[in-house]
Amino acid sequence: MSETPYRYTADLAETIELAWQDRWEEEGTFHAPNPAGPWAEPDKVAGREKLLVLDMFPYPSGAGLHVGHPLGYIATDVFARYHRMTGKNVLHCLGYDAFGLPAEQYAVQTGEHPRKTTEENMVVMKRQLRRLGLGHDDRRTIATIDPGYYKWTQWIFTQIYNSWYDPEAVRPDGGKGRARPISELVAEFEKEGGSRWAVNSEGRPWAEMNDVERAEILDMFRLAYTSEAPVNWAPGLGTVLSNEEVTNDGRSERGNYPVFKTNLRQWMMRITAYADRLADDLDRVDWPDKVKAMQRNWIGRSQGARVAFAVDGTDIPIEVFTTRPDTLFGATFMVLAPEHPLVDSLVPQGDWASDTNPTWTSGQASPAAAVAAYRLAASRKSDVERQTEGKDKTGVFTGAFATNPVNGQRIPVFIADYVLMGYGTGAIMAVPGQDQRDWDFATQFELPIIRTVQPSEGHPEDEPFTGEGPAVNSANAEVSLDGLGVSEAKATIIEWLAGKGFGQPTVNYKLRDWLFSRQRYWGEPFPIVFDEDGVSHAVPDSMLPVELPDVPDYSPKTFEPEDASSQPEPPLGRVEEWVNVELDLGDGRGLRKFRRETNTMPNWAGSCWYYLRYLDPANDAAFVDPENEAYWMGPHATPVIGAAEGVVDPGGVDLYIGGVEHAVLHLLYARFWHKVLHDLGHVTSDEPFRKYFSQGYIQAPAYRDDRGQPVEASEVVEVADPATGETSYAWQGQPVTREFGKIGKSLKNVVSPDEMFEQYGADTLRVYEMSMGPLELSKPWETRAVVGAQRFLQRLWRNVIDEETGAVRVVDVPLDDATARALHKTIDAVSKDFPTLGFNTAIARLIELNNALTKLDAVPREAAEKLVVMVAPLAPHIAEELWQRLGHSESITFETFPVADPAMLVEDTVTCVVQIKGKVRDRLEVPSDISEDALREQVLGLPKVVAATEAGIRTVIVRAPRLVNVVPL
C-alpha cells in the first residue's frame, strides 16, 4: 500500500482528465455563441469582445498524431483559454481537410472507399485531440468531404466562375479593381454603344456571335475559366499540378514524380488579376516578415518597360520586357525563348548570310535547320538538365536582325533556352554590359559589349556591372541619358519611348494563373456541365451539391512516370450514367443534354474557405450568415501594429497558427478566394488571416546503422563509455549514429501522444510542449525531459492537496509580504507573456512561484487559487480539479484572470550593482527610491571603490537605483 495514495501520478492525471473532458462536453463549455444564424444567441454575445483563434486545417492521416502535431493546437488552446479568462467571447475549433491523396492511393491499392478510410482516420484523430483537452467548440467540427460542406465549396466556385475582374471598378476602400458578376459584363456587351464591346477574332460584334463564340469571349474574362495552355503533367501521378505544387527540380511535391509541360485544356483561376492586391495587402496584416517575403517573392512583381523592336522583313515587332530600360543603348543583340511563337516567322529562307559568324550557326547549313535542331534539343531537355547546365549558355542565331529603337543599330536575334517563355514576353533585349547572363552569352558568341553605366572604381574589366552609376554612351539626336543615375535614366528613356510609340512603362509578375483541375477521384466535383456545343455552364445553386458518385475504380490512369507523351484520364470519366445528364438549368431553354465536368478540384479548394464555415456550420441558407462573418472576422477599428499610416484594417482571423510549409500555397490561395468573396459582397473582411504565426517543428532523434538505414528509435539505447564518460548509441548491440529530424515513419522516430498520455497525462504533455522554447523555433523532442513538467504539476498538486489524506491543505491566512510580492510579480509577468505567445517564459515564472510556495509551511489560499487560475490555460484539467477541490462549483474556464497590483510590484529595497570600469565589483542594498546623488555618495564611500580610485575618478554613471559605474582615471 502506497503511503501517498493521493499523489498526482499519471493514473490520477488520467482519471481527472477524462472526467473533465466528459464534463466540458456535457456542459458545452466551449460552445461560442453566434450573433445570428441557426445558432443565434445574441444576448450571450452582447457586450463582450470577440476573439477568433484557429489552427491550420489538418489532414486526418492514417498514422494518427505524433507529438509534433499538437504543438500549434496546444498553443492556440492556451491563448484561447487565457482570453476566455479576460472575458472575451472566444471561438476556437478544428475540422478536417479530408480530401487528400493518401486515402485515394490507399483506395487504389485496396479497393476500399476513400470515404471509409478517411472517416476511420478522423475517428482516431478526434479521440487524440479530445484527449489533449483542447477547448474546441465541437459543434463546429466540419469535414470537407461532407456534401453539406462541399456544396458551398462548389457554390463559391460558381461565384468565381460567374465573375470577372474589372480593373477600372472603384472599390469601397478607394482603390481600383475588383471582381464583378459576369452578368454585368454581358449587359455591357449587349448595350449598343456601351462603354465595353467585344469583337471576336473574325471581327464580328457581340450581337452577331453564336453561343460558342460568346463563351470563348467570356472565358477570357471569367475568374475561373478553361484554357488550353502548357500545364504541369505528372504521368506517374496521373494528374496535372499547379505551379506551386511543382518543386524547383521539376518534380511533384507529393510523390516526387517527374513533371512535364504539356498543352491541355484545363480549369484555371485568374489569380493574376489579384497580383497587386495580394502583394500590397501584405502591408495590412500581422504576419512574419519571412512569410510576407516568400509571398512577395512568389508574386514577383517587377517594374519595368515593354519595348518593341522592329524586325527586318516582317511587320510584327518583337516585344521585350525589361527592368532596365536605361540600358537600352547597350542592347547589342536579342534573345527569344525557343518556344516563342514569332520564331517561325523570323527565320529567313535560304542559307546563312555569307558574313555570318560561324560560332552562331552551331554547324547547321541554314537558319531554318539550326533553329529546328536547337528547338528539338531544347524541348527534350528536362528542367533539371536545363538547370544543371548552369551558366554554360547555349543558343543559335535565327538569321534575323532587329533594330534597336534608340540608335537604329541592327542587332542579331538569337534563340536560347536561358530565356523562358513563361516570364515577361518570352523575349529579351540583351545588355551584356549590365547583365551577367547576357555577358556570358555575348562572350561565348563573340557579340559586342557596350557599357552604358559607368562601373564603380576598381570594378573588374572582364565582368558586367549591375550596380548603380551614371549612364554613359547613352545618347541619340533627341535624348541623352549620359550622367543620369539609374532611376532618372529609366524615367527619361521611358518618356522618350512612349512619345515615339516604341514602348511604355509596365509591371510584370512571376505569378501565373492557378491550375485548378485534377484528374483524381477523391475531390470535389466541379459544379459545371458542358452542353452539346461544348459550352460550359455553372450548375444552378438549387442543384448543389453535385455529389461525388461511387466509381468502380478509384485510380486515374497512371503511366510510366517518364512517359511525357501520355494524356490524363480522370476516373469520373468512366461513370457514364453520372457524366451524361439531362438537366433544366433554369435558363429558359428547358431540359437539355449535358456532359458533366469529370475533373475534380484540387485539395486546396476545401481549405480556401473552411474558416468561414466554422463561423456558421449549420447554416443551410448561406455559406455563412453575413452578420456572423462581420462579427467574427470584420475589420477592427485600428489597423495591425506596424501597418503604414492610413491603412484600413482588413479584418480576418485574430490568430492563425500553422506551419510555414503553407506560406505560399494555402495562404496565397485562401487570400485570393477571400478577396473575390469580399469584392462580390459576401464577406466584410478583406483578408482571411489578420495575424498569422508560424510555429516551429518538433524534431525527434533518429538513428542510423552503419549502412545509413534508419533503425527504430524507440529500441535504441544510450551507452556511456566508462572510461571517457562519452555517450554513444546502440541498436541491438550495433553502434548507431544519432541525428535530429522530422518526426515520421521514414526516420522511424515517431513518438505518439498516446504514449505520453499513458506515462504522464495530457496536462504534462501540454506543459512540456509549451515550455520547450519559443513557439516559432524548431526544437528537439526529449522524452526524458518531460518529467520536468510532471514534477511541476505534482508540486502544484501537493501545495493544495495532502498526498497522504487527499485533504485540501491550503490555509485561510493573509499572504505574508514576500509571498504577496512574488505572487503579483508572477501575475504581472504571466499576463504579459500569454497574449504574446511567450508560454515558455510564463511557465518558468509559474514554476518559480510554485517552488516558492513549496517552501512555505502551509500555502495561503489566495496564493494557491491565483496560481491555479494562472496555470489553467496551460494545464486545464489539473486546474479544474484543484479549483473544484478548493470549493468552487463552476468551471475555472471563465474565472477572471488575476490582475497584478502595481503597488506590489515596487520593491522597498533593491540590489544596486557597483561596477568599476564596467565590471561588477560590489553590490549594495539600497532603498528603491534613492536619489542619484545619495547613491553616488554611498557608492563612492565603499572600500572597494575607494581602493580602485586612488588615482582619481574620470566619471561616474549613476542609474538609480540599480546601477552605478565608476570609471577611475
Added chain:
RNA sequence: GCCGGAGUGGUGGAAUGGCAGACACGGAGCACUCAAAAUGCUCUGCUCGAAAGGGCGUGCGGGUUCAAGUCCCGCCUUCGGCACCA
C-alpha cells in the same frame, strides 16, 4: 548567386544597451529508507586557488559606448525560401 532567420553551459533555452546563463533536463552530493524508488535540500559555465579571491567567457575579427549576447562594419557556420525571372 539573391532574400530571410539562427549561432549563448553537457542539453533545451532566459536576458527594455546595465549583475550573462531565469526555468527545465542531465550530473554530483546530502537527508529520508534495512535497501531502492519517489520526494525534499544543496551544488553544478570554464579556469587558477586549500580558501578568501582572481582571470576568461554569448560563432570569428574589428568598431561605437562609462557599459555590448543585445547597436554598427566585415567574415565564418548553419537552417529555410527563391533561383538563367530579363
